Amino acid sequence: MDTQPLPNGSLTPKRYGAVNWIGLWSLYKKEVHRFLKVFTQTVAAPLVTSLLFLAIFTLALGRAVETISGIPFSEFLAPGLITMAMAQNAFANTSSSLVSAKMQGNIVDVIMPPISTGEFVAAYVLGGVTRGMIVGLATWIAMSFFVTLEVHSLFHLVFHALGASMMLATLGLLSGIWADKFDHVAAITNFVVTPFAFLSGTFYSISRLPEPFYTMAHYNPFFYMIDGFRYGAIGKSDTDPLLGMAVMAGVNILLWALAARMVSTGYKLKT
Numbered sequence: 001m002d003t004q005p006l007p008n009g010s011l012t013p014k015r016y017g018a019v020n021w022i023g024l025w026s027l028y029k030k031e032v033h034r035f036l037k038v039f040t041q042t043v044a045a046p047l048v049t050s051l052l053f054l055a056i057f058t059l060a061l062g063r064a065v066e067t068i069s070g071i072p073f074s075e076f077l078a079p080g081l082i083t084m085a086m087a088q089n090a091f092a093n094t095s096s097s098l099v100s101a102k103m104q105g106n107i108v109d110v111i112m113p114p115i116s117t118g119e120f121v122a123a124y125v126l127g128g129v130t131r132g133m134i135v136g137l138a139t140w141i142a143m144s145f146f147v148t149l150e151v152h153s154l155f156h157l158v159f160h161a162l163g164a165s166m167m168l169a170t171l172g173l174l175s176g177i178w179a180d181k182f183d184h185v186a187a188i189t190n191f192v193v194t195p196f197a198f199l200s201g202t203f204y205s206i207s208r209l210p211e212p213f214y215t216m217a218h219y220n221p222f223f224y225m226i227d228g229f230r231y232g233a234i235g236k237s238d239t240d241p242l243l244g245m246a247v248m249a250g251v252n253i254l255l256w257a258l259a260a261r262m263v264s265t266g267y268k269l270k271t
Helices: 021-036 039-061 073-104 117-143 154-178 182-198 213-217 221-234 241-265
Strands: 003-005 011-013
Touching: 021 039, 021 073, 021 117, 039 073, 039 117, 073 117, 073 154, 073 182, 073 221, 117 154, 117 241, 154 182, 154 221, 154 241, 182 221, 221 241
Parallel strands: none
Antiparallel strands: 003 011
16 A cells, blocks of 8 residues: 655555546556557557458459448448457457466556556556557558548547447456466457457448348347447448447446456456
């Protein structure tokens, strides 16, 4: 516990108020600095990967699928790739940071200072959101040189960019708390994050799916983040944009509550 000296030389616990802003900012800044130090790996690499996806699918399917819902295929595809890049990197940021801290034994440097559960979760999640948004913005700018990107609704665009980054950053936090080694995180990435992202309408409209796959797609929360972001970009969506916003908000609240519960009990953090 931090202390501060009194005039008589004795020590008393230092009071931070309702929120320890210094601790919250320090932990958040540490998370941002951590991924910016390896910018080529954390930002440039996913940007190049997204451009490769755009090139491959456009060249492979550009003639067979010229338009989707009246939108050129490349313009339909780009928002989905941008959202997927944001989400995957937000997940990677929080999960890798926590697993690294646990394996190196310096997680104690995070859980011992006077930081509350809410501050702990907020700092890590905001760090992941920041990486996701930076990757998304960089990918958007890079793709704009090859695809016509417009903004149909800035509100929906920003809401779903933040919502997608927050959802995957929180899921990454949960994964990092649960995982004991990087193999566990890789398993979640390979068997949960990647399949859900690829089967969420990133490369196609779910309206083309036959039953029961069309109905099943509506139970995939990744679908709503991609569909909502695409609506903000091109004005086309496969579901009601308001429903997508409600689903994103609900999923984020549930994940945040679960993360707060795991941190408050010290699950796999204090043992």
